[in-house]
Amino acid sequence: MNIDSLWANVQPYLVDFGFRLIAVVIIYMAGKIGLGIIDKVLKKVFSHSKIEPTIVKFLQNMIHVAVNVFVFLAIMGKLGIETTSLVAILGAATLAVGFALQGSLANFSSGVLIMLFRPFKVGDFVEVGGKSGLVHTIGILACELTTPDNKRIIMPNGKIMGDTIMNFTAEATRRIDLVVGVSYGSDLKKTRAVILEELQKNKLVLAEPVPTVAVTELGESSVDFFVRPWVNTADYWTVRSEVLEAVKIRLDAEGIEIPFPQRDIHMRGTNPTA
Known part of the structure; x- marks a missing residue:
């Protein structure tokens, strides 16, 4: 087999690989540029809103993860790798992690609700779950309270949202x-x-x-x-x-008496002693 015939056999594969490589670069760059645009839009939209910065950051991270997964699967598809099995593996892994972190996910979703609906803010004095204190931090999984005697209470967000919240400083x-x-x-x-x-x-x-x-x-x-x-x-x-x-x-x-409870005790059947 001479060089010309070898080149004739290899050339179609090289051309195909070249086009695939170009497509991969385009997909990667499109994903990167898209994320940059999304970040700018989110920053502009939420810059004047009252939504907690933690929520905005979390939303950005979730979008980044979703876009990166989509870009990864698209690149794998362009390289000729079967993505159906990858999607199945990712789905199974997500389900397994979801079951393993069920309690944490409940706390996480409750944390999102706390930050969205704002039943209290840092510095408020609240009572929840039989505990009261000054709100020290509001986290995505738990909140921290400082009691009047300077003890620190770490309370899971799931417990907070599942109980009655009494905010003593919500009003002026x-x-x-x-x-x-x-x-x-x-x-x-x-x-x-x-x-x-x-x-x-x-x-x-x-x-x-x-x-x-x-x-x-x-x-x-x-x-x-x-x-x-x-x-x-x-x-x-x-x-x-x-x-x-x-x-x-x-x-x-003013001579106005503040009384206190009194009891008169009568003894029967006993003789007083001198």
Whole structure:
């Protein structure tokens, strides 16, 4: 076999391989350019949105993975490699990983929901699953809370979204709910006026909504008033403490008794000893 006949036999394969190689380069470059365009579009779309940066980054990563898988399969197809078996293997692997990471996937999807719907943000004080604390971090799998005594709680997102979330700092203002009991012999109108006056003295108590002081219950040993001033959320604990102290001092000064439960015990069938 001479060189001419050898070249005649090899040439069609080389030409075919050359076209395939060119197609592979075009597919690769198209995928790379496409990802660049997608990144720019996402950056422009989400730059002025309120969506968490973590969600945007995750979306970008998922798109990158999907495009890269598509480009890989397209290149394999152009090189003449059967892709059906590859797709089947990838599908089986994905299914196996999904079963193995079922709990993590639940936490992951819950993390996405938390970032999308924002039931709380970093810095909020929340109670969830019987635990309360300041939100320290919001992650894709778990959130971290810092308790008032400076303990760190790591809570899976699946547990958070599956429970009731109470956000104490979601609103700008909060109402303080107190109960003050006075003796049955007290002047109720005077008591109410005195408590209202102490609320009005506190500069952190909001004028609107108007504080409420009213009889709420006739207890066993006291007439109970509910005391409900409104404050800025940041001032809640400060005002609560100040109001309790001021009301106690003022009621004492006015001679208004704050009773405490008492029991009279009668002894029968015993003789007193001298």
